[in-house]
Amino acid sequence: MKELLFGTAGIPFSTEPRNTVNGVITARKLGLGCMELEFVRNVNVSKEAAPEVKQAAKENKIELSCHCSYYINLAAIEKEKRGASRSRLVQAATRLDESGGTRGAxxxxxxxxxxxxxxxxxxxxxxxxxxxxxxxxxxxxVTLRPETSGKLAGWGTLKETLRVCNEVENTLPCIDISHLHAITQGGYNKKTEFEDLFNDVEKELGKQALRDMHFHAQGIEYTERGERNHLPIDESDFNYRDFLLVLKEYKIAGTVICEAPDPEADVLKMHKIYQKL
Ligand SMILES: [Zn+2]
Known part of the structure; x- marks a missing residue:
């Protein structure tokens, strides 16, 4: 990718009536560049509706990703559960592809x-x-995007995530910056820490990975076990100004998805600051 696009997790709140096609149109009206389809409880774009979503995304120049089911555990003890988890992943990624999504599952x-x-x-x-x-x-x-875990019990430290991306074809990380912050009990929040992050990505995956990044960025509340819940950026300690500054300085390209309680408000705030840097 050539630039860094900003967008919401799910269709923007101001979408009326609320459906995926209108969400894409609203994202464009808001001046955003991407959107994440929330397939977290079910794949809520039908096979029949997918071409329509694809057309809308193309016309409105909105790059789509999806967030797959919460009910995935590829490391389940029982073999059947691992297989069922893999099917959920493949099913969501397939529908994303059918919907014209290029930013990954x-x-x-x-x-x-x-x-x-x-x-x-x-x-x-x-x-x-x-x-x-x-x-x-x-x-x-379609690219597979394992997300860095926000909970100690969840698989996927930064190191493991980068390693698996290196070992599996067409697989790149979803760096959830608030998860890294939560799991390290307050780390990944200083300018130097953001720089370290991108140096680590480059070391493991090469410079081209920095031009094809995908982020989740929002505030977070956490305990000693990690993530508790997401927060609005201005009601959290997320040092988003320095995060955006490092994104600019490192010429990071790709997509930034905001999962704050009001994703639209916070992503517009971040996008505005980024544009002025
Ligand atoms: Zn997630």
Whole structure:
């Protein structure tokens, strides 16, 4: 990508009547560049409606990603549950592709379930390779985007996420900056820490990955176990000004999705600041 686009998680609140096509049109009217389809409880764009969404996204120049089901655990103990999780991932990614989405299918890969990290890593890796193959076999070359975990129990430290992206084709990270902040008990909030983050991405995935990034950015409240809930950026300690500054300085391209309680208000705020930098 050449530039950094900003958008909402889900269709903007001001969308009337509330459906995906109108959400895309509203995003354009607001001056945004992307939007994340929320397939978190179900894939809420039907196969029949997907071409319409694709057309609207193209006409309005809105780049789409999707957030896959919350009920995915590629590291489940039971084999059947791993398979069912993989199907949910593949199903959402397929529908994103059919809807013309180019920014990737974001998902929480799974849970450690009290096992140590080296035990769980190969399990997640295997399932992601299988998911990739299933999508490729059907001609869906949509990018898989494992998201950095906000909870200690959730699989996916920054290191693990970058590593798995390196090992699976057409897989890139979804960096949730508030999750990194929560899981490190207040880290990833200084200018130097944001710089370190991009240096780490470049080291593991190469410079081209910095031109194809996908973020979740919002405020967060956390406990010793990590994420509790998302907060409006101005009611949190998120140092978004420096985050935006580093994005600009490092010429980061891709998409920034805001998952704040009012994504529209906060993403417009961040976009405005970014444009003026
Ligand atoms: Zn997420």
């Amino acid at each position: 974001v998902f929480h890969p799974g849970f450690y379930m009290k096992r140590d990290a080296p035990t769980v890593y190969p399990i997640v890796l295997e399932q992601m390779k299988k998911a990739r193959k299933e999508l490729d076999d059907k001609g869906h070359n």
